[in-house]
Amino acid sequence: MNTKFIELSKKSAALKAVEYLKNGMIVGLGTGSTAEYAVREIARMIGNNALNIIGVPTSRRTEKLARELEIPILKIESVKRIDIDIDGADYVDGKFNLIKGGGGAHTMEKIVAKMSDLFIVIVDYTKLVDSLDSCIVPIEVNREKVKFVSRELKKINGIPRLRKNFITDSGNFILDTKFNNINPKELEHRINDIDGVVENGIFSERKPDIVIVGRGNNVEVLNRST
Ligand code: 5RP
Numbered sequence: 001m002n003t004k005f006i007e008l009s010k011k012s013a014a015l016k017a018v019e020y021l022k023n024g025m026i027v028g029l030g031t032g033s034t035a036e037y038a039v040r041e042i043a044r045m046i047g048n049n050a051l052n053i054i055g056v057p058t059s060r061r062t063e064k065l066a067r068e069l070e071i072p073i074l075k076i077e078s079v080k081r082i083d084i085d086i087d088g089a090d091y092v093d094g095k096f097n098l099i100k101g102g103g104g105a106h107t108m109e110k111i112v113a114k115m116s117d118l119f120i121v122i123v124d125y126t127k128l129v130d131s132l133d134s135c136i137v138p139i140e141v142n143r144e145k146v147k148f149v150s151r152e153l154k155k156i157n158g159i160p161r162l163r164k165n166f167i168t169d170s171g172n173f174i175l176d177t178k179f180n181n182i183n184p185k186e187l188e189h190r191i192n193d194i195d196g197v198v199e200n201g202i203f204s205e206r207k208p209d210i211v212i213v214g215r216g217n218n219v220e221v222l223n224r225s226t
Helices: 003-018 033-047 060-068 106-114 143-155 184-192
Strands: 026-029 054-057 082-087 116-124 136-141 158-162 173-179 197-200 210-215 218-223
Touching: 003 033, 003 082, 003 116, 003 210, 003 218, 026 033, 033 060, 033 082, 033 116, 054 060, 082 106, 106 116, 106 136, 106 197, 136 143, 136 184, 143 158, 143 173, 184 197
Parallel strands: 026 054, 026 082, 082 116, 116 210
Antiparallel strands: 136 173, 136 197, 158 173, 210 218
């Protein structure tokens, strides 16, 4: 795969998403390499007095970046709602179901997406899949409950793997778990029902309103309602 072409694809999707922002908005700032292009573009526009927004970061990593780039930010606890959330994803299926959490930030990312009037997902074309079957689902798990949760995941045909040398922003572990068959809605709830699970990376309830797919310099805008 051509890395430069994929990076260009991510950037194209991110720049398109930023076009949706308007002055005065509260904006969810996603996590990951694709979302970072959007954060940098937002900072550039603020620096040029072309945009005036307040960001709500979805992770410590994004918070640090936003601070460095001098984007005004508010913590999630300080806002009641968010106008637009722009975030990446690991997989997007044809029905707008997502898997997120490659960066281990999906718990906060899901909260921010749910609080947002408009949820825009930005991806390069390699993230599109026909079905989520066999895709790895990141699951944030309370540290003391990892063994128990692993056993429970195996009972529902999951193959969990502890993410090495990784602790989430809330001090938890991630079990990257493979399922051969994924019914997104059923599995999202089933995993979260296990005692010790904080949140999993399936987004079947809060689907994106818009998915912007980058392919080199080109973008395709997919609207969920159409
Ligand atoms: C972080 C995420 C990211 O949005 C996802 O992993 C995609 O990342 P990237 O844009 O670097 O491919 O869910 O928790």
